[in-house]
Amino acid sequence: MTDTIPPRRPLTLRDVSEAAGVSEMTVSRVLRNRGDVSAATRERVLEKAREMGYVPNKIAGALASSRVNLVAVVIPSISNMVFPDVMGGISSALEDTPLQPVVGLTSYKPEKEEQVLYEMLSWRPSGMIVAGLEHTEASRAMLAVSGVPVIEIMDTDGEPVDCCVGISHRSAAQDMADAIVDAGYRRIGFVGTALGMDHRARKRFEGFVAQLGKRGLELEDREFYEGGSGMAKGRELTEVLLKRSPDLDFIYYSNDIVGAGGMLYCIEKGYDIPNKLGLAGFNGVDILGGQPMRLATIDSCRAEIGKLAAGLVLSRMDTSKASELVKLSPKLDRGDTMREPL
Numbered sequence: 001m002t003d004t005i006p007p008r009r010p011l012t013l014r015d016v017s018e019a020a021g022v023s024e025m026t027v028s029r030v031l032r033n034r035g036d037v038s039a040a041t042r043e044r045v046l047e048k049a050r051e052m053g054y055v056p057n058k059i060a061g062a063l064a065s066s067r068v069n070l071v072a073v074v075i076p077s078i079s080n081m082v083f084p085d086v087m088g089g090i091s092s093a094l095e096d097t098p099l100q101p102v103v104g105l106t107s108y109k110p111e112k113e114e115q116v117l118y119e120m121l122s123w124r125p126s127g128m129i130v131a132g133l134e135h136t137e138a139s140r141a142m143l144a145v146s147g148v149p150v151i152e153i154m155d156t157d158g159e160p161v162d163c164c165v166g167i168s169h170r171s172a173a174q175d176m177a178d179a180i181v182d183a184g185y186r187r188i189g190f191v192g193t194a195l196g197m198d199h200r201a202r203k204r205f206e207g208f209v210a211q212l213g214k215r216g217l218e219l220e221d222r223e224f225y226e227g228g229s230g231m232a233k234g235r236e237l238t239e240v241l242l243k244r245s246p247d248l249d250f251i252y253y254s255n256d257i258v259g260a261g262g263m264l265y266c267i268e269k270g271y272d273i274p275n276k277l278g279l280a281g282f283n284g285v286d287i288l289g290g291q292p293m294r295l296a297t298i299d300s301c302r303a304e305i306g307k308l309a310a311g312l313v314l315s316r317m318d319t320s321k322a323s324e325l326v327k328l329s330p331k332l333d334r335g336d337t338m339r340e341p342l
Contacts, residue, residue, distance in 0.1 A: 011054045020048040031056050033098075067148070069098045071313055072120035074130045076108045076198075079228060081257060081285050082302055083131070086153065089306020090129065097314060099126055108197040110136045117142050127151065127313030133158035134199045149316040151309040154300075156327045157203050163316070165308045165326040169200045170207030172298050172330050176252065176280060177211035179296075179332055183339040185250035185278050188212065190222040191237045191262060192254025193229065201254050204282060208252060221245040225258075234261020242266075249277055256281035259295050263337060267292060279337040284330075294335035301328040 013024045020027065022041060029035035030045040037045075048054075073090060075083045090101050102125075104116035117139050120128065127149040133156075135143070143150045143161045150162035157170050180188060195202040209219055221244060223237045234253065238261070242248060253259030259281030263273070271277045273293065284299030308326055315321070334340065 011052055016045065016049050016052060016054050019052060020045045067124050067126050069100060070123060070125045071099050071101045071127045071129060071310065072104065072123075072125040073101050074104045074106060074113065074116050074120065074128070076106050076131060078103070078105065081255075082154075082283055082300065085286075085302035086131075086306040089303035089308075090310045091306075092303075093307045093310035093314070099310075099314070101129075101310075106131075110134075110139070110197065114139050114142075121146050121148075124148070126317055129153055129309045129313065132199060133160060133164070135161075149313045151312050153305050153309045155200050155203070156325065160323065160325065163312050163324045163326075165305050165312065165328075167301055167305075167328050167330050169203040170210075172282070172300075173204040173207035174211040175330075175332055176282070176298055177208050177215065179334070179338065179341075180250050180252065180278065180280065181212070181215045181217065182341040183274075183278065184342045185339075186217065187220045187245075187248050188217065188250045188252065189220055189241050189245060189248045190252050190254075191234065191241060191258060192222075192224060194224045194226050204254065220248060229255050229257045231257060231261030231264065234258035234263075235265040236261075238262035238265045251277070251279050253279070253281045256283045256285040256295060256297050259297070260291055263291065263293060263295055274337050274339045278339060280335075284333065293337055294333070296333060296335040296338035298330045298332050301330055304328060 013027050017024045017027045022045060026037060026041065027045055029037050030042050031049065071094065073087065077083060087101065094101060104120055106113040106116055114136055121142055125148060128143065128146060129151045131154050133152050140161055152160045152164045154166045156164055156166045156168050190205065192205060193201050195205060212219060221241055223241045225233055225237060234257065238251065241251065251262060253262060259279060263279050266273055266277060266279065273279060280296035282298055282300065284297050305328065312324060
């Protein structure tokens with residue numbers, strides 16, 4: 001004979017109040033950290049709630065406050081090495097606050113971003129942190145009338161909805177172009193992601209080519225790829241590029257991961273780096289520290305962007321403030337793969 005197991009039901013304030021021997025109002029005050037409750041009572045209520053596994057109904061609380069203690073973070077991907085560092089910065093800034101980050105992924109698709117923003121905003125978060133400045137009209141409209149702090153991150157080359165924290169990708173690529181030319185390189189190639197919906201990569205490429213033009217040079221050759229970045233992709237495309245254009249004396253990669261793959265290929269083939277062939281990437285990814293050479297790169301200020309964005313959410317929760325644009329200045333690191341200026 002099988003015993004009948006009663007159906008499970010969610011715990012309520014009444015369950016906690018009965019277990020702690022206090023009123024439901026007292027439990028509510030303790031859990032919301034409001035009101036005049038003695039330390040002993042507060043500890044008893046919290047202990048009973050923990051023992052029972054009680055989780056407050058945030059939707060019910062939001063009906064009264066119009067906000068929940070969530071910060072919605074909308075990013076393209078977590079497989080891209082850039083965004084875990086951003087999330088680390090956000091989490092560290094929110095660590096000692098009631099707010100918790102919750103992540104939505106868009107896969108670099110504008111229509112997916114619309115869906116994610118709609119769902120996130122329906123929960124009435126305490127703030128929105130969104131990667132990038134390019135959105136559909138519907139997405140911009142939702143963000144503009146959301147009534148919560150909106151912080152767009154990573155990029156400052158455009159018109160933000162509210163606040164913005166990031167770097168100028170065009171300027172960063174221009175700085176890289178100047179450094180390459182100042183070091184005496186003249187026959188320059190490029191390997192990078194196809195210039196589709198990754199707007200920041202597109203802006204870097206445009207800024208790089210434009211600055212070379214100002215210095216009297218043209219890009220000698222280029223190779224684009226679809227899909228995710230990887231070291232194997234960097235090896236493969238570097239081989240293709242150098243076989244087609246063996247006289248290149250510098251290759252600029254759209255990110256460090258692909259650049260590291262290209263660097264390993266060139267080391268394996270015996271290229272004289274950086275004297276005869278220079279290499280550089282973008283992002284300043286920490287995990288590449290164990291490579292045989294340090295790839296020249298520009299730091300994209302990822303963790304700092306995350307911290308500052310979360311700080312703006314906190315500072316704008318209770319008061320109406322003017323929009324802020326926080327533009328960081330990334331630093332170039334020549335590593336071992338770029339000559340010093342002539």
